[in-house]
Amino acid sequence: MPVPLFDPTSPRAPLRADLRAAVHRVLDGGAFVLGPEVEAFETEFAAYLGAGHAIGVANGTEAITIALRALGVGPGDEVVVPSFTFWASAEAIPPTGAVPVFCDVDPDTMCVTAETVKAALTPKTKAVIVVHLFGNVAPVAEIEALGVPVVEDAAQAAGSTIATADGVRRPGALGTIATFSFYPSKNLGAFGDGGAITCADAALADRVRTLRFHGSEDKVDYVDIGYNSRLDELQAAILRVQLPQLDAWAAARVAAGDRYAAALDGIVTLPRATAGARPAWHLYVIRHAEADRLAAALTDAGIGARPYYRTPVHEQPPMRQWAPSYALPGTAEAARTHLAIPMSAALTAAQTDEVSTAVRSALAAA
Numbered sequence: 039m040p041v042p043l044f045d046p047t048s049p050r051a052p053l054r055a056d057l058r059a060a061v062h063r064v065l066d067g068g069a070f071v072l073g074p075e076v077e078a079f080e081t082e083f084a085a086y087l088g089a090g091h092a093i094g095v096a097n098g099t100e101a102i103t104i105a106l107r108a109l110g111v112g113p114g115d116e117v118v119v120p121s122f123t124f125w126a127s128a129e130a131i132p133p134t135g136a137v138p139v140f141c142d143v144d145p146d147t148m149c150v151t152a153e154t155v156k157a158a159l160t161p162k163t164k165a166v167i168v169v170h171l172f173g174n175v176a177p178v179a180e181i182e183a184l185g186v187p188v189v190e191d192a193a194q195a196a197g198s199t200i201a202t203a204d205g206v207r208r209p210g211a212l213g214t215i216a217t218f219s220f221y222p223s224k225n226l227g228a229f230g231d232g233g234a235i236t237c238a239d240a241a242l243a244d245r246v247r248t249l250r251f252h253g254s255e256d257k258v259d260y261v262d263i264g265y266n267s268r269l270d271e272l273q274a275a276i277l278r279v280q281l282p283q284l285d286a287w288a289a290a291r292v293a294a295g296d297r298y299a300a301a302l303d304g305i306v307t308l309p310r311a312t313a314g315a316r317p318a319w320h321l322y323v324i325r326h327a328e329a330d331r332l333a334a335a336l337t338d339a340g341i342g343a344r345p346y347y348r349t350p351v352h353e354q355p356p357m358r359q360w361a362p363s364y365a366l367p368g369t370a371e372a373a374r375t376h377l378a379i380p381m382s383a384a385l386t387a388a389q390t391d392e393v394s395t396a397v398r399s400a401l402a403a404a
């Protein structure tokens with residue numbers, strides 16, 4: 039049986055009636071942008087995360103740009119960002135007028151560390167974008183202890199948790215400000231584009247609300263050059279139906295990851311959770327020296343497998359002008375060897391067994 043790389047449909051199947059009712063509620067309500075559904079979702083999402091405030095925006099990329107602007111990032115500033123991430127983590131920086139400064143990752147966790155961030159800091163550093171890549175949880179507190187505000191790019195980490203000295207906490211409530219994407223394939227996905235910004239500070243939340251609506255606080259006077267970046271009512275209503283399922287979906291991802299780890303330990307390099315983290319694997323990403331040969335063999339066997347970031351962001355042509363003068367060895371290693379294998383909240387034990395067996399036989403056939 040083929041096993042797809044991800045399956046956004048099956049986990050939502052039991053929610054069909056509730057999703058339909060939510061869509062009808064919006065249709066009957068007659069408010070379509072920034073109305074009661076968005077407001078309710080913002081309250082529910084902030085409560086779920088343990089964040090003070092959540093503000094719905096149009097997508098996860100604009101969420102990062104707006105979060106940076108709300109922190110006061112602008113021309114002349116530098117923003118540290120990992121190079122091993124989705125392109126948008128860095129693409130969101132130049133529109134603020136600031137420039138990206140690329141830092142390395144630990145190839146085992148595929149996340150930044152306090153050391154890799156520290157190496158990229160200069161007197162011009164205004165913020166650090168910390169990506170919770172693949173659902174793993176980067177060490178935000180250690181990085182904020184360096185004295186620079188952290189923007190958590192939590193687009194891939196909805197449902198993940200981390201045990202800290204203050205108890206179990208969630209990405210989105212670890213740093214100064216955080217961003218989410220509700221692109222349909224994310225752990226919490228809408229039926230189109232959507233995003234959110236979360237933070238503890240009320241004044242910062244107010245700046246975000248102003249920026250998302252054209253730089254206006256009252257829709258009459260304009261205090262800033264802002265954005266038209268809003269979450270719509272339909273997406274918010276759809277997200278509200280799914281949010282109560284997020285922890286169960288996360289547990290299913292954790293369990294599937296545990297089955298892979300048990301079956302593939304010693305065969306491939308497994309993704310390592312950061313200290314205290316319980317990653318709700320958005321993607322389950324293994325590493326192997328012959329990742330491309332493995333990907334080809336799995337694809338031939340009907341199993342979804344693909345690298346996501348084979349070329350690091352700083353080596354893509356539009357970013358080369360900001361490429362660091364020093365090497366990023368962890369990035370190079372992760373980029374060369376990583377491979378995503380099937381992961382979803384609906385992945386069964388039979389499926390993870392089938393994938394694991396196919397990985398073993400592909401590598402044994404070398």
Ligand SMILES: *Cc1c(COP(=O)(O)O)cnc(C)c1O
Pocket residue numbers: 097098099100123124126127169191193194218219220221231232233
């Ligand atoms: C998806 C994603 C984004 C961008 O989100 P969009 O909603 O697609 O704009 C940013 N960063 C990371 C790490 C992502 O995975």
